[in-house]
Amino acid sequence: MKKWIAGAALALTAMTGSAMAEGHGDYPERPIMLMVSYGAGGATDFQARIVTMTAGNDDALQMPVAILNKAGAGGRVGWNWFATQAEADGYTLGAYNVPHFIAQSIEGGVDYSVDSFEPIANWGADPAVFVVAADSEFNSMADVIAYATENPGGLTFSGAGLFVGHHIAALQLEKAAGVKLAYIPNNAGGAGAMRAVIAGEVLGGVNNLSDAFRAREAGTVKILGVFDLERNAFLEDVPTMMEQGYDIDNASVNFRGVMVPAGTDPAIIDHLAAVVPTMFENSRVASRMAAGGSPMQIMTRDEVIEMWAQRQETLEELLAGL
Amino acid sequence: MDFLFYMGDVFTPINFGLLLLGTIGGLILGATPGLSPTMTVALMIPFTFKLEPQQGLILLGAAYTSTVAGGAVSAILLKIPGAPANIATTLDGHTMAQKGQGAKALQLSFIASAIGGLFGVFLLIFLTPVLAKWALAFGPSELFWLAILGVTVIGTLDSSSVVKGLLSGCIGLWLATIGFDDIMGAQRFIFHSSVSGGINVIPALIGLFAIPQVITMFAKGRKGTDAEIISVKRHPIGAAFREVFARKRALSIGTAIGSIIGLIPGVGGQIAGLVAYDQSKKISPESAKFGTGHPEGVIAAESANNAMVGPSLVPLLTLSIPGSPTAAVLLGGLLIHGIFPGPTLFTQYPQVVWPFINSMLIGQILMCVFGLLIAGWAANVARVPPAVMAAVVLGLAVFGSYSVQHSMGDVYVMMALGLAMFFLERFGFSAAPLVLGLILGPIAEANFMQGAMIANATVGQMAYFFTGWLNWLLIVIVVVSIGYSIWMELRQRRYTTKEDATA
Numbered sequence: 021m022k023k024w025i026a027g028a029a030l031a032l033t034a035m036t037g038s039a040m041a042e043g044h045g046d047y048p049e050r051p052i053m054l055m056v057s058y059g060a061g062g063a064t065d066f067q068a069r070i071v072t073m074t075a076g077n078d079d080a081l082q083m084p085v086a087i088l089n090k091a092g093a094g095g096r097v098g099w100n101w102f103a104t105q106a107e108a109d110g111y112t113l114g115a116y117n118v119p120h121f122i123a124q125s126i127e128g129g130v131d132y133s134v135d136s137f138e139p140i141a142n143w144g145a146d147p148a149v150f151v152v153a154a155d156s157e158f159n160s161m162a163d164v165i166a167y168a169t170e171n172p173g174g175l176t177f178s179g180a181g182l183f184v185g186h187h188i189a190a191l192q193l194e195k196a197a198g199v200k201l202a203y204i205p206n207n208a209g210g211a212g213a214m215r216a217v218i219a220g221e222v223l224g225g226v227n228n229l230s231d232a233f234r235a236r237e238a239g240t241v242k243i244l245g246v247f248d249l250e251r252n253a254f255l256e257d258v259p260t261m262m263e264q265g266y267d268i269d270n271a272s273v274n275f276r277g278v279m280v281p282a283g284t285d286p287a288i289i290d291h292l293a294a295v296v297p298t299m300f301e302n303s304r305v306a307s308r309m310a311a312g313g314s315p316m317q318i319m320t321r322d323e324v325i326e327m328w329a330q331r332q333e334t335l336e337e338l339l340a341g342l
Numbered sequence: 343m344d345f346l347f348y349m350g351d352v353f354t355p356i357n358f359g360l361l362l363l364g365t366i367g368g369l370i371l372g373a374t375p376g377l378s379p380t381m382t383v384a385l386m387i388p389f390t391f392k393l394e395p396q397q398g399l400i401l402l403g404a405a406y407t408s409t410v411a412g413g414a415v416s417a418i419l420l421k422i423p424g425a426p427a428n429i430a431t432t433l434d435g436h437t438m439a440q441k442g443q444g445a446k447a448l449q450l451s452f453i454a455s456a457i458g459g460l461f462g463v464f465l466l467i468f469l470t471p472v473l474a475k476w477a478l479a480f481g482p483s484e485l486f487w488l489a490i491l492g493v494t495v496i497g498t499l500d501s502s503s504v505v506k507g508l509l510s511g512c513i514g515l516w517l518a519t520i521g522f523d524d525i526m527g528a529q530r531f532i533f534h535s536s537v538s539g540g541i542n543v544i545p546a547l548i549g550l551f552a553i554p555q556v557i558t559m560f561a562k563g564r565k566g567t568d569a570e571i572i573s574v575k576r577h578p579i580g581a582a583f584r585e586v587f588a589r590k591r592a593l594s595i596g597t598a599i600g601s602i603i604g605l606i607p608g609v610g611g612q613i614a615g616l617v618a619y620d621q622s623k624k625i626s627p628e629s630a631k632f633g634t635g636h637p638e639g640v641i642a643a644e645s646a647n648n649a650m651v652g653p654s655l656v657p658l659l660t661l662s663i664p665g666s667p668t669a670a671v672l673l674g675g676l677l678i679h680g681i682f683p684g685p686t687l688f689t690q691y692p693q694v695v696w697p698f699i700n701s702m703l704i705g706q707i708l709m710c711v712f713g714l715l716i717a718g719w720a721a722n723v724a725r726v727p728p729a730v731m732a733a734v735v736l737g738l739a740v741f742g743s744y745s746v747q748h749s750m751g752d753v754y755v756m757m758a759l760g761l762a763m764f765f766l767e768r769f770g771f772s773a774a775p776l777v778l779g780l781i782l783g784p785i786a787e788a789n790f791m792q793g794a795m796i797a798n799a800t801v802g803q804m805a806y807f808f809t810g811w812l813n814w815l816l817i818v819i820v821v822v823s824i825g826y827s828i829w830m831e832l833r834q835r836r837y838t839t840k841e842d843a844t845a
Contacts, residue, residue: 060384061670066677073391089384090747092539093522100538101749129529176799182527202799207524207788208608211670215607215663219478222796238662238684311680 047110047288048083054278055106055114057098059091062209063146063228063314064276068115070308071143071300080299085113094181095120096130103132108281110288113140118275122331123183126339134328135282138289141296142277142319142327144309147248147270148189149232149258150177151217151241152224161245161264164224168199176202178213178225183339186213186226189247189272191338196266217241228274229254230313247272254315271334275317277324293321344688345467345703348696352704357400360393361701364404365708371405372412375548376742378425379409380667387675395679395691399698402675404705406668410651411455411709414644418447419723420735422552422742426543426612426781427647429774430619432551434632434639441635442575444721449582450637451644452713457586458597458645459706462652465601466659467699473605473653474660480606482793483807487816488606489786492613494823495620496775497831503770504831510771514779517541517759524788536751543612545743545752546759546780550773552739553760559732574721579714585637592622592638596645604650607657607665612781616774618646624826651702659683659695 054072058064065087072085090098099121102114116137125133152158158167168175179186182205190203203226206212210228217225218240226247227235233254235241246252246260248270261268278296280289299305300318309316319327351357364386371382386405390398413424418435431451438447465473480488496511497504520531521540532538586593599618603609622642623632632639655672657665662683664670676683681691688695726734743756763773797806807813 059667059670060380061664061667061672061674066674069387069674070678073388088748090539090749092542094527096522096527097539124527127527129527174799176796182525202795204792204795204799205525206792207784211664212608215478215657215661216481218661218663219481221481234662234682234684237682238686240661240684308678312677313682314677 047291048081050111051083052081052085052111052113053088054085055088055090055098055102055112057090057092057095057102057115057117060087060089062091063230064115064117065089066312067144067276067309067314070312070314071305073308074299074302074305077299077302080302081295094124094184096124099124100131102281103136106281108283108285110280110284110292112281113292114279114281116275116277116279117185118277118328119188119271119331119335120184120274122328123188123335123339126332126335127183134332137279138282138284139321139324139328140278140280140289140292141300141321142275142317142324143300144274144276144314145317146185146274146276146315147229147246147252148185148226148272148274149229149243149247149255150189150193150224150245150261151214151227151232151235151243153217153220154240154242156223156242158224158244159242161261161266164244165197165199167223168197168201173200173202175199175224176204176222178204178206178216178222179227180210180213181205181207185272185274186210188335188338189226189268192247192268192272193261193266195338196261196268214241226272229315233313252315254313269334271331271338275319275324275327277319289321344692345696345700348692349700351396351693351697352400352700357397357697357701360397360401361404361704362708364401364701365408365705366712368405368408368705369412369415369709369712372409372424373415374742375416375420375422375424375552375738376544376745377409378544379406379413379427380671381746382406382409383668383671383675387671387678390675391678395676395681395694396697398675398679399694400701402672403698403701404708406672407459407648407651407702407705408709410647411452411459411644411713414451414455414640414647415448415720416738418451418640419444419720420552420738421555422735422738423547426547426777427615427650428643429547429551429777430615430643431640431647433619433643433774434634434636435643437633437635438637438640439721439724442573442724443577443635444574444724445718446575446577446582446585446637447640448717448721449577449579449714450586450640452710452717453582453586454593454596454641454645455648455713456706456710457593458600459648459651459709460703461597462601462604462649463699463702463706464652466652466655470656470660473656477605477607477657477661477665479812480609482789482796483810484812484816485606485609485789486786486793486807487813487820488609489782489789491816491820491823492617492778492782493786494820494827495617496778497827498624499616499620499772499775499778504827506769506771507775510766510773510775511779513766514776514781515783516779517546517776518780518783519787524784525791534754536749536754538751541755541759541780542746542752543777543781544746545756547777548739548742549756549758549760550763550777552735553757554764554767554773556732556736556739557761557764559728559735562728574724576718582714586641589638589641591626592642593645595622595625596642597649600646600649601653603646604653605656605665607663609785613778614646614650615643616778619643648706659687660685 075081075085106112413428417423417428417431421436435447497507596618600614603614658669743752797803
């Protein structure tokens with residue numbers, strides 16, 4: 021019954037955006053909002069809803085978390101809003117996607133950089149994978165690169181857009197294999213990029229591991245390689261790029277987590293940094309994430325700060341040539 | 343006949359209660375301006391966390407079905423289209439309501455929705471494997487030509503002349519370029535922080551349709567209110583059924599176009615109603631009556647809207663690719679219970695999928711029943727004095743625009759576009775082609791860019807865009823459509839405003 025009330029409160033706050041302030045207890049004393057810079061139904065939105073569903077529990081934040089979608093321009097709209105207009109009062113959290121927002125800030129034209137935000141905790145890591153249609157003649161990355169070497173600039177492959185994890189993976193592949201490829205960014209995101217592969221509009225594609233895993237279950241694609249340091253538990257049989265002889269690290273892995281605007285009270289940041297990772301560890305969250313095929317990777321605030329700094333360095337180097 | 347086998351599951355007490363809840367909740371939320379079907383379904387997802395997969399999906403299926411139809415209520419009574427799908431419904435539906443025929447318009451819209459909707463769901467039940475191939479047939483080049491076909495509709499849609507229709511469409515196409523472009527991420531025309539994410543379609547819709555009307559109502563003020571009172575005519579439900587079945591042409595065109603276009607990933611839901619409306623108008627011998635409160639306009643638009651619901655789920659259920667934003671939200675609802683859509687879905691989880699599809703069938707019928715029950719009562723909205731009505735519509739317009747993404751920027755965009763539209767309407771321009779331009783612009787542009795990139799890497803642009811029977815079919819329809827518009831323009835006198843045209 022309690023969950024129902026929490027659910028109702030969640031829906032109510034999502035609809036009206038109003039917060040019901042009452043009592044004078046410690047932080048948090050009213051429901052918290054989590055801004056997601058992608059639309060309802062996308063992978064980030066879907067996972068954000070799962071990892072925050074136990075927020076009202078006594079061992080978590082003791083207040084429900086409402087999701088606020090501010091979609092547009094590959095996440096730029098939401099993060100611009102979060103960096104410039106969101107109140108740094110601890111009641112406005114944001115979901116980050118690395119490398120997306122860091123790559124966009126290096127590209128320029130946005131109001132944020134890694135200094136605009138304070139990370140709280142990381143909940144998931146979704147590596148990019150290389151997919152081809154189930155009836156494709158390519159059976160390994162070697163086949164793909166052989167084709168690309170014969171037809172310079174002729175290997176078309178789709179991805180979710182520019183300056184997102186898929187694009188970073190594409191740049192890394194070009195650099196590591198020393199060939200020219202034709203990366204086709206899709207306007208309909210990862211789902212659109214996957215459709216292009218299945219329909220045979222492009223020869224291959226970079227896509228999210230979780231979506232590719234589902235597509236392979238559906239029998240529509242083959243997965244040729246993982247853009248990560250290690251093989252993934254969901255795809256034990258798929259080798260990494262490194263194993264296939266391409267020097268590619270985990271810079272394109274899509275890390276998702278929670279952050280607050282810079283300038284938030286350090287006491288609140290400390291409280292969140294202590295509570296939020298344990299909230300992610302809840303067994304109900306883990307089972308729902310596993311059921312949806314979404315790989316989890318829980319990281320504390322300190323680990324995320326380090327990861328952001330590393331990405332900033334790698335991406336500056338990789339994007340310098342563009 | 344698996345769906346009949348699982349029909350009993352829908353009628354267990356708890357499941358049927360959820361079905362009722364989803365239907366009634368969906369109708370109310372769908373009728374609220376700014377809450378599109380996608381938003382409504384997303385709002386219901388948290389409630390399914392605690393339910394069994396079967397129960398959760400019954401709730402979502404019923405809600406999806408009835409929100410699409412619920413959008414017609416505000417379109418007809420208030421001239422605020424709840425979602426792009428309902429734009430075409432305002433054109434004749436609201437005019438009917440102003441004439442005191444609101445009850446009839448609502449009844450026609452619910453009956454047409456239910457018939458179109460049932461047809462669409464039956465397509466989903468019987469023809470899914472065939473339709474899946476069709477959903478994949480539309481690549482960048484085909485989608486580009488489809489968007490161009492949509493642009494040719496602009497000229498003949500609800501304007502006093504083709505030239506003014508095209509001009510309105512151009513304004514819409516320009517508005518669509520504001521913001522970051524979808525492919526390259528380049529920034530265009532961002533002159534104020536409110537438009538940094540581009541013009542969101544829902545606030546634009548609300549502003550363009552509702553605000554000019556609000557201003558007109560305020561301008562009338564309190565003078566002559568006695569003469570303004572509209573007697574709301576009662577309309578027997580039996581007569582509404584007879585009317586819908588007598589207008590077979592509009593009903594079948596709407597249902598067919600809605601089913602076909604609904605299948606196409608990324609485009610379907612937004613333009614199905616408008617294309618169906620335009621085609622019925624072109625084919626009808628009474629085409630002059632469209633836009634003046636003609637029942638066929640409502641029937642074509644609403645049957646197309648709901649016919650799209652079933653087919654729009656085909657790519658999701660068979661290929662695991664969400665074809666529309668609402669389908670993406672439903673995908674979340676499936677994944678949360680560990681159910682992966684795909685070809686094996688129907689064999690692995692029949693106890694979930696079939697009740698879900700059945701809930702959409704039964705939901706269509708329940709939605710129609712409830713809709714007909716409230717129609718006569720709701721039509722009395724037309725009797726509210728204009729000054730009060732203007733205030734209410736203005737309030738709903740602000741609420742609706744804000745609620746899309748909790749942004750005052752959207753409210754400013756809504757007000758600015760609405761004010762501009764008020765003056766444009768004085769000169770015979772109209773909002774529908776403008777919105778169509780706004781919707782089609784990004785589709786045409788992004789698909790052209792993608793097609794060109796693929797073409798440059800492979801066969802070259804001419805070969806890419808002009809090969810294949812589907813491309814050529816679309817090109818031929820485009821040429822015919824343009825030719826028809828020119829012929830109509832030459833045949834008809836030019837009028838300054840719509841009022842002159844009908845006088």
